[in-house]
């Protein structure tokens with residue numbers, strides 16, 4: 037309670053509406069960061085105290101210890117959206133479920149997906165060509181379909197057509213719905229967090245429209261996963277070679293610790309976790325390119341000078357391309373803030389001491405079991421002490437500086453960014469997302485010129501709804517750009 041923090045405007049909502057429903061993401065959060073430093077207290081629902089953390093030592097501690105489990109908000113959303121027993125929501129079983137999946141996301145496995153990414157990039161080019169005939173177009177759903185197509189082929193060996201129209205339209209609804217959280221939804225979510233999980237699961241069976249189609253989407257992905265597993269088994273039994281992606285490989289390696297049912301249980305997670313996260317990062321990146329035409333031209337020149345080899349190493353050795361991707365991941369981390377719950381008492385170490393409301397300097401914070409603590413990814417990545425006085429500006433050249441972009445110690449193995457988190461629960465698909473983005477960007481920036489639309493109502497802003505989303509002033513999820521062919 038002695039950790040300082042902003043005043044709460046409401047007993048019911050605490051600071052939650054400011055944190056999660058501000059018009060522009062970070063409107064309040066980044067100001068709180070400046071005022072109170074890298075650990076501060078905010079109010080959750082009904083007067084509860086919560087801790088917002090972007091201190092390096094505290095983040096490392098939270099990511100690498102078992103003391104912290106998924107918090108009420110992310111936990112609820114994940115339990116509702118994904119099949120039971122998937123790698124993300126399972127706590128005690130995490131290692132058992134996650135280890136076999138790692139095989140599909142190693143550096144070598146991801147390199148083998150290059151032809152998939154290139155094929156999908158070609159389809160994106162055709163869709164962007166359609167936009168050029170109207171000059172202005174919404175790029176957000178195009179990236180959403182492309183990232184879904186890439187993961188579907190890599191994981192299941194299927195195309196978007198194979199998923200079927202019903203799955204595609206339900207997936208689109210699900211993604212659009214997530215972008216439009218309301219205060220009522222947040223309150224229902226908070227109330228659900230207070231009741232035991234089995235009763236909560238029952239409550240989610242109430243036949244209201246959002247619950248109905250979330251369950252339908254889960255059911256369909258499970259069916260799709262089961263069908264791929266069955267087809268792959270049949271083919272193997274008949275000595276036939278079929279492409280069933282990662283699932284085909286996993287089917288050959290099932291056993292007492294990882295069954296076919298376990299594989300199928302990962303389908304909704306694998307299809308969804310990498311879709312909007314990657315698509316929205318790309319969307320925000322392209323908006324920044326449209327804002328900064330000079331950098332866009334330099335990047336295009338680098339792409340034209342470097343490409344053609346189809347080799348992952350070639351993509352990794354393009355300085356502007358990789359600086360641009362890192363900066364998009366720094367400024368627009370899909371999971372900008374995520375709640376965790378202390379599963380046992382803990383003591384959070386701090387790399388930068390803080391001053392309490394009593395004027396005392398402290399270097400660690402005791403946490404009681406049951407305390408909600410936020411991993412403040414976006415705040416860690418906007419801290420001026422770490423990234424310099426221009427931390428709030430999109431500036432890819434910070435990554436080209438000698439000595440690197442970061443002052444001091446970082447939190448993760450990729451560019452010291454927290455965007456993919458770290459520790460045993462580091463994003464399963466981080467290498468997948470990086471190579472996919474490298475290939476899509478090279479294809480599109482190499483061929484098209486991007487600029488912002490003249491009409492204000494078509495310019496997207498960044499809003500938070502579990503992940504960072506591009507939305508128009510009317511609240512609709514979309515991101516329009518003017519697009520012209522250059523080659």
Ligand code: HEM
Pocket residue numbers: 110123124125134187305306309310311313314317369370371374455456457460461462463464465466468469
């Ligand atoms: C730019 C793109 C992406 C970002 C920023 C991102 C970010 C994250 C973050 C922050 C987490 C940890 C969440 C938490 O513990 O609360 C996570 C987990 C996960 N991500 Fe990603 N992700 C991206 C792309 C992908 C892709 C392409 C895939 C799959 C193809 C994927 C699959 C997963 C899975 C399965 C988990 C759960 C891992 C576990 O709990 O062991 N992600 N991601």
